[in-house]
Amino acid sequence: MDTTRDDIEGTHPAKTDKAWPLYVFLLLVFSIFILLAAHNYQTIDRELTASALSRRHSIAELSAATLSEKFDHMIGIGIALATRVKFRELIAQEKWSEAAEILRDVPKDFPFIERVHLTSVDGIKMAELPVLPAGVGESFTHREWYKNVSRNREPYISPVFPRYSPPQRNIFAAAIPIKDTGNKPLGILVLHTDLKEFFDWAREIEIGPGGFVYVVDSKGQLAFHPEYPAQGEIISFLEVPAVQRVLQGKSKVEVTYNPIEKERRVSAYVPVEFGWGVVAQQPVETAFEFKYTQMNRILIGYALILLFCIMVMWLAIRILRHRRQAEEDRRVMAELERRVAERTEQLEVTNKELESFSYSVSHDLRSPLRAIEGFTLILEEDYGSKLDTEGQRLLGVVKDNARRMSMLIDDLLSFSRLGRQAIKPVDINMGELVKEVLEEVLSHTETKYPELVTHSLPNARADRVLLRQVWINLLSNAVKFSSVSAEPLVEIGGQIEGMDSVYYVKDNGAGFDMQYYDKLFSVFQRLHRPEDFPGTGIGLAIVNRVITRHGGRVWAEGKVNAGATFYFTLPVEK
Amino acid sequence: MTDDLEQVEILVVEDNPNDYELTARALKKINLANKVYWVKDGTEALEFIFCTGMYAKRSPENGPRLILLDLKLPKVDGIQVLEKIKSDPNTRKIPVVMLTSSQEENDIVESYKLGVNSYIVKPVDFQKFMETVSNAGFYWMLINKTP
Numbered sequence: 001m002d003t004t005r006d007d008i009e010g011t012h013p014a015k016t017d018k019a020w021p022l023y024v025f026l027l028l029v030f031s032i033f034i035l036l037a038a039h040n041y042q043t044i045d046r047e048l049t050a051s052a053l054s055r056r057h058s059i060a061e062l063s064a065a066t067l068s069e070k071f072d073h074m075i076g077i078g079i080a081l082a083t084r085v086k087f088r089e090l091i092a093q094e095k096w097s098e099a100a101e102i103l104r105d106v107p108k109d110f111p112f113i114e115r116v117h118l119t120s121v122d123g124i125k126m127a128e129l130p131v132l133p134a135g136v137g138e139s140f141t142h143r144e145w146y147k148n149v150s151r152n153r154e155p156y157i158s159p160v161f162p163r164y165s166p167p168q169r170n171i172f173a174a175a176i177p178i179k180d181t182g183n184k185p186l187g188i189l190v191l192h193t194d195l196k197e198f199f200d201w202a203r204e205i206e207i208g209p210g211g212f213v214y215v216v217d218s219k220g221q222l223a224f225h226p227e228y229p230a231q232g233e234i235i236s237f238l239e240v241p242a243v244q245r246v247l248q249g250k251s252k253v254e255v256t257y258n259p260i261e262k263e264r265r266v267s268a269y270v271p272v273e274f275g276w277g278v279v280a281q282q283p284v285e286t287a288f289e290f291k292y293t294q295m296n297r298i299l300i301g302y303a304l305i306l307l308f309c310i311m312v313m314w315l316a317i318r319i320l321r322h323r324r325q326a327e328e329d330r331r332v333m334a335e336l337e338r339r340v341a342e343r344t345e346q347l348e349v350t351n352k353e354l355e356s357f358s359y360s361v362s363h364d365l366r367s368p369l370r371a372i373e374g375f376t377l378i379l380e381e382d383y384g385s386k387l388d389t390e391g392q393r394l395l396g397v398v399k400d401n402a403r404r405m406s407m408l409i410d411d412l413l414s415f416s417r418l419g420r421q422a423i424k425p426v427d428i429n430m431g432e433l434v435k436e437v438l439e440e441v442l443s444h445t446e447t448k449y450p451e452l453v454t455h456s457l458p459n460a461r462a463d464r465v466l467l468r469q470v471w472i473n474l475l476s477n478a479v480k481f482s483s484v485s486a487e488p489l490v491e492i493g494g495q496i497e498g499m500d501s502v503y504y505v506k507d508n509g510a511g512f513d514m515q516y517y518d519k520l521f522s523v524f525q526r527l528h529r530p531e532d533f534p535g536t537g538i539g540l541a542i543v544n545r546v547i548t549r550h551g552g553r554v555w556a557e558g559k560v561n562a563g564a565t566f567y568f569t570l571p572v573e574k
Numbered sequence: 575m576t577d578d579l580e581q582v583e584i585l586v587v588e589d590n591p592n593d594y595e596l597t598a599r600a601l602k603k604i605n606l607a608n609k610v611y612w613v614k615d616g617t618e619a620l621e622f623i624f625c626t627g628m629y630a631k632r633s634p635e636n637g638p639r640l641i642l643l644d645l646k647l648p649k650v651d652g653i654q655v656l657e658k659i660k661s662d663p664n665t666r667k668i669p670v671v672m673l674t675s676s677q678e679e680n681d682i683v684e685s686y687k688l689g690v691n692s693y694i695v696k697p698v699d700f701q702k703f704m705e706t707v708s709n710a711g712f713y714w715m716l717i718n719k720t721p
Contacts, residue, residue, distance in 0.1 A: 366675045370696060371592035374703065378599065 022320070026313060033309065037302050044298060048291035053266065056207065056287065057253035060268035060280035063205055063213045067272045070198065071174075074191060075155040077110060078176035082189045091118070091178050091186045096136075100127035112197035114171065117190035118178075123150070126187065138165065140190075145175035149188055153177050157274040159217035160234055163192065169231050170195060172223060195231075199224035209289070211282030216243050218275025242267035246277030255284060355416040365409050373402040411538035415523060418545050423463045430457035430503070433464070434492055437471040445479050450488030450507070457494040458501040461573045466546045473539035474505045474566050480535070481528075481564065482509030500552065500569040508563040512556075520556055543568065583609030584711060585638035587619040587655065588673070589647050593696070597642065597673070600707035611638065616650025619643070620658055623665055638668065640711065645674035645685075653684055660689040671710045 081087065081103055090099035096118050107113050107129065116129040123141040140146045145158040158173040174191040202224050205213045214225040220238035222228055228235055237243040241256045246269035253268035258281070266287040268280040285292075376398050384392065434457060442449065460467070475490070482488035485508050494503035510528065512520065519525035521544040526537040540554075547554045547568045558564030584606060588594040594612055601610055613619045621627035623641070625634055641659070645652035652672065659665045669691040685693055694706050 366696075367590055367593065370596070370675075370703065371590075374592070374596045377701070 026317075030309070030313075037305075041295070041298060041302070045291070045295055048294055049288065052288055052291055053253040053268070056211075056266055056280050056282060057251075057268040057270075059205060059207055059213065060253070060270045060278055061251070063202060063215075063280060064270035064272050064278040066201060067215060067276065067278055070201075071157050071273060071276075074113075074174045074193065075157070075176065077106075077113070078155060078174055078189055078191055081106065082176045082178045088178065088180060088186065092180055094126075096126035096187075100129050100131075103129055106191075112194050113191050114194040114197075115192040117192070119146070119188045119190060121150070121185050121187055123188075132166065143173075145173045145190065146188065149175045149177050150185075153179070153185060157276070159219045159275075160195070160221050160223050162234060170234055172217065195223060199230075202226075205280075207280055207282050209282075209286040211280070211286065213278060213280045215272075216246065216277050216279065218247070220244070220247055223276070240267075240279075242269045242279050242281070243277065245269060246271050246279060247275065351419060355419045358412055358416045361412075366406070369402055369406055369409070373399060373406070376402065408536050411536045412523070415538055415542055415545065418466070418542060418549075421466070423466065423549060425461050426464050428460050428462055428464055428467060430459050430494065433468060434471055434475075437468060437475055441472060441475045441479055444476075447480065447483035448488055450479055450482045450485075450490045453489065453491040455491075455493035457492070457503060458496050458572075460501055460570045462550050462570055463546075466549075470543050470546050470568065473543050474568075477539055477566075478505050478507040478509070478564075480509075481511070482507035484561075485509050485563075496572055497569075499572055501572055502567060502569050504565055504567045506563065506565040511560050511562050511564045512558040513560050514558060517556070521554060540566075583637060584611070584640045584642065585619070585622060586610055586612045586642045587614075587616070587647065587652070588612065588642070588644045589614050590644070593644070596703060597707050600704040601711050603704065604708045604712050606711050614648075616647040616652065616655045619647075619655050620650060623659060623668075624662070634664065641668055641670045642673045642707075642710070643670055645672055653688065656685060656688045656690060673707070673710075 084102065087099050087102050090096075090102070100116070100118055103116050106116055117125055117140075118127040119140055120126050123139055123143070123146045125136045125138040125140065127136060143158065144161070145156050148156040148158075155174065155176045158175065160170055160172045162168060162170050171192045171194065174193060176189045176191070177185055178187045178189055179185055199215060202213050202215060203226055207213065212226045214237075215223040216237055217223045220236055220240075220243050222235045222237055224230070225235070225237075237260065238247075239259050242254075242258075242265075245252065249271045251270045253266070255264055256267050257263070258265045258267070264284045265281045266284055269277055271277045376395055380392075380395050380399075384395075387395070431454075434454065438452065438454075475492075478490045479488075482490055487508075489508045491506040492504070493506075494501060496502075512528075521540045523538060523541040525541075526535065543566075544554045547570070551571045552569040554566070554568045556564055556566045584601065586594060586597055588597065598610060598612070611622070613622055618628075619641075622629045622632070623638070625632045643652050643655060647655070652674065656670055656672070659668065659670060666689070670689075671692040671694060672685050672690050673694050673696060675696050682693055692710060694710055696703055696706075
């Protein structure tokens with residue numbers, strides 16, 4: 001029996017190992033999920049970045065288009081002025097001041113045109129508007145615009161430069177060649193542009209927090225920057241990579257380090273004609289703020305999903321474990337039950353064999369016994385008169401013993417029959433059964449009647465005939481053994497305790513020595529001498545047999561000359 | 575002992591001579607002893623009843639009018655003898671009293687199924703035994719006259 005447990009336990013590890021494909025599968029699903037999530041995250045990140053960048057590039061492009069249009073507008077104005085017939089004639093006649101007079105209202109009409117110069121083909125200032133005391137004669141041959149226009153004979157927008165003549169300020173110039181009808185150069189019309197007025201529009205462009213548009217000229221100098229004053233020293237942004245690239249004519253948006261601001265910036269740059277460029281710039285943090293928010297939301301979402309998945313998995317694994325454990329338990333239980341059933345069956349077979357043996361033994365014993373008794377009687381009948389008193393007594397001893405043996409055999413037979421009889425359970429009203437049995441027992445009682453105390457008894461479901469025998473045996477014992485007491489008392493009671501109904505019969509009679517308790521419920525074992533109390537010693541063995549067959553237990557407590565209490569249980573029907 | 579050709583009132587089928595002697599003594603007490611015939615096993619019982627074998631010369635007319643049949647017999651057992659008697663229309667009407675030590679319920683049920691007329695468990699108590707056998711013999715022989 002002690003190996004049974006090990007056998008069953010021994011199969012445990014093999015069973016648990018079977019779980020690994022599940023874990024691999026879960027891990028695989030999990031990995032795929034994480035990979036997909038990571039890929040998705042990257043895609044969204046890329047798309048949002050691209051979207052943020054392209055928005056900034058669009059702004060840069062729009063600004064560049066605006067600037068280009070402004071340039072065209074200014075050149076348009078210049079050409080319109082330079083091609084006036086009267087103006088040209090006056091220039092051709094070198095009447096510079098009269099020519100300038102024609103342009104008198106230009107700075108008024110166009111607020112961004114601050115001054116107008118007229119220079120000769122040689123770059124000498126011949127006239128100006130408004131007229132200043134410094135007067136004419138200044139040479140501009142070193143100026144960018146002069147070099148360009150005299151070379152190309154096309155309108156030109158100069159880089160930003162500080163004007164020497166008062167009012168000294170940073171300007172850029174639109175230089176338009178003045179030609180006669182035969183395309184012969186006559187001079188140059190120079191329009192000085194006020195930076196502040198000209199770039200008013202750029203200030204209005206919205207990029208987002210910390211973002212703005214700035215404009216550089218062909219030398220990489222700032223023509224407009226919202227954070228730098230238009231006047232004062234001219235600032236070069238040549239070091240800025242975005243500026244370098246836009247001066248090379250490139251149009252792009254990228255995240256670059258701005259060495260002047262000493263920070264990374266999202267910079268979109270678009271070149272404009274005459275070597276100028278527009279840069280839309282924003283700090284990385286603010287440019288990608290929306291993206292960051294979105295990405296954070298996605299991350300939180302992922303985290304929640306992940307958490308949920310882990311919880312689900314944890315739960316699933318727990319449930320699986322429970323189920324497997326339960327299955328395992330069931331298996332172990334089934335195995336145990338099988339073994340118990342097997343053993344019970346073996347025991348039952350052995351029991352049956354023993355019972356049929358005792359049956360046939362007692363059966364076969366009856367016939368010689370009958371002969372002994374019968375022939376003794378014949379002897380007594382036919383030859384009794386020839387025997388003396390001693391002979392008669394001896395015959396009596398033979399008869400008595402034969403009768404006693406007959407009783408033993410009958411008891412043995414009925415005991416062995418108990419084991420083979422099928423139990424037919426019925427609902428029994430215990431109170432009534434006990435009352436009925438008591439009446440019967442007392443009617444056969446020749447000894448002193450005991451005082452009876454009967455408590456209420458729980459009802460039972462059992463074989464009525466067999467249970468009746470149990471009560472008969474217990475109650476007749478109680479009556480028999482209590483008769484030695486001066487005031488015999490028999491108490492009967494019972495109650496439900498858990499899954500069992502417990503019944504007891506208590507008497508205040510002869511009792512028994514607990515030392516011989518083992519013999520109490522055995523066949524033909526007696527704890528009292530037959531001359532004190534008659535009986536074969538089968539009664540309690542029958543009680544034990546019947547109760548055991550009903551799934552109950554029997555036990556007793558006793559003390560010599562202080563009475564005994566016999567208990568038995570029956571399972572409570574569900 | 576009676577002659578083969580003589581009228582037999584009671585056939586006792588009993589393998590145990592002691593039991594037969596006790597039975598015979600009981601029957602003697604009600605004055606039926608000289609009409610009793612004793613066979614010791616099932617085969618002989620069947621030969622006697624159906625007038626075959628060593629009883630071929632015997633006429634069925636001569637009884638028996640009652641059979642006391644022990645259950646446990648050598649060769650052919652009591653249940654088989656009972657079965658043969660009760661399945662033959664000529665012998666079916668002869669009352670059969672099972673006389674046995676067996677209290678086995680199966681034996682009793684089987685016997686009644688086969689049409690036994692009475693079933694007596696031999697008590698060990700001789701007095702009771704005598705009474706039982708006498709009563710059975712008396713009843714079947716004197717009161718329950720067969721046609």
